[in-house]
Amino acid sequence: MLDGSKSDGQPTKKNEDVCEELVKVAVGFLFNGDFFDRYWTCHFLESNPEKDWDESTVQFEVRDILEGQGETQMRGLYVMDEKKSPWRQRRVLELLLFQRMMDRMRECTIPIIDDAKQFIRGADVKWKYLDFNTFRQVSGRCQAYQQMLQTVDQDLTENFAKIEQWLNRERERQTERPRWTFNDEMKYRGIISKLLVRNDHSIQDLRRSHASISTLSEDLAIKLETMRNNLDQRRADDIKRFTYVTVVFLPLAFATGIFSMSEAPAGQTLWRMVVTAVTALAATFILLLLSERLEAGVKHAKTKCREWIPTITFVWSIKKKREEGHGPEKVDNNEREEPERHSEQASEGCESRSPSNGDRRGSNMV
Incomplete structure (x- = not known):
């Protein structure tokens, strides 16, 4: 039966001068045997191309893991438990091996982070004296460091997924758990608690390293973009200076035109030409000096x-509407005046006709 299997791969920098060349370190352990923790065999594997493995080195590493006799920070846990040999208990041994893996991951990650920070600090100095060749060199190294950090970031993300599986191992076992009596709990509760706390601190440190790698990758992208913008700005400034320098050669071109004439011009003509050239040159300098103000004014x-x-536009539209509104009113007034005139004429005709009718009636009556 398999229990507590764990493996991780973490890239390390093989050569300090070649930042983009990484070597993968793999660490894992496997418990094989009785699931109820009576008889079992633990297999611990570590692959690190940077180390030359021999029998003495392997023995030293094993003692360092189990008894804390090396440079590990866990040495203080075994001062009072040397006679108990706590590593013989499966629950203790798996925590020790897990701690070893966390230490190896952090040992491999920290130099990469420090190297990237050192490169960024050195690049800041180079960017003050930036030219095209420097930009090409620094840009290539920035991309190499970005690729390296992305690789480490991906590996750490995968390892964190495996760490979560490891932390949830007790929950996944449910009722089928290894043998662990109350007496065992009393004997090794102290060292197990210390190991659990140490494991948790190591995981938190590794998460902070992961966050630092993500931040460094973003900083490199920002630095590269800033460097590109600075180079473009310097090119624009160089073009502007070149334009200013060409102004100085305008009088020289004028003098060349004069000296290329077949005969020397008259004194008065030459004087007028000089005055014209000086005036044009002065106007050019004034325009160059006031170019920013003129641009701002425009x-x-x-x-x-x-x-x-x-x-x-709004005022003109209102005025136009008013003019269009007075036209129909005048027409309506004219149309109204004409019927009034017809009505007045009709009334006058009626008044003129009414006496004649009366006379006729009167005559008839007589």
Whole structure:
């Protein structure tokens, strides 16, 4: 039966001068035997191309893991438990091996982070004296470091998924758990608690390292973009300076044109030409000095025009509507005046006709 199997792969920097070359370190352990923890065999594997493994080295590493006789920080846990040999208990041994794996992961990650930070600090100094060749070199190294950090980030993400599985191992076993009596709990409860706390601290440290790697990758991208913008700005400034320098050669071109003439011009003509050249040169310098102010003035004028155009359009539309509104009123008034005139004429005709009728009636009556 398999129990507590765990493996991880973590890249390390093989050569300090070649940042993009990484070597993968793999660590894992496997319990094989009785699931109820009576008889079992533990297999612990570690692959590290940076180390030369021999029998003495392996023995030293094993003692360092089990008894804390090496440079490990767990040495203080065994001062009072040397006679008990706590590593013989399966629950203790798996915590020791897990701690070993966390230590190896952090030992491999910290140098990569420090190297990336050192590169960023060194690149800040180079960016002050940036040119195209420096930009090409630094840009290539930035991309190499970004690729390296992304690789480490992906491996750490995968390892954290395996760590979560390891932390939830007791829950996944449910009722089928290894043998662990109350006496065993009393004997090794102290060292198990210390190991659990130590494991938790190591996981938190590794998570902080993971966050640092993500931050460094983002910083490198920002630095590279800033460096590219600075290089473009310097090119624009160089073009501007070149434009200023070409102004100096305008009088030289004028003098070359004069000296290329077949005959020397008259004194008065030459004097007028000199005055014209000086005036043009002075006007050019003045325009160059006031170019920023003129540009700002033009932008301000454009802004004001954009603000005034809607107002002028609105006033003109209102005026046009008013003019269109007075036309029909005049027509209506004229039309109204004509019927009034016809009615007045009709009334006058009626008044003129009424006496004649009366006379006729009177004559008839007589």
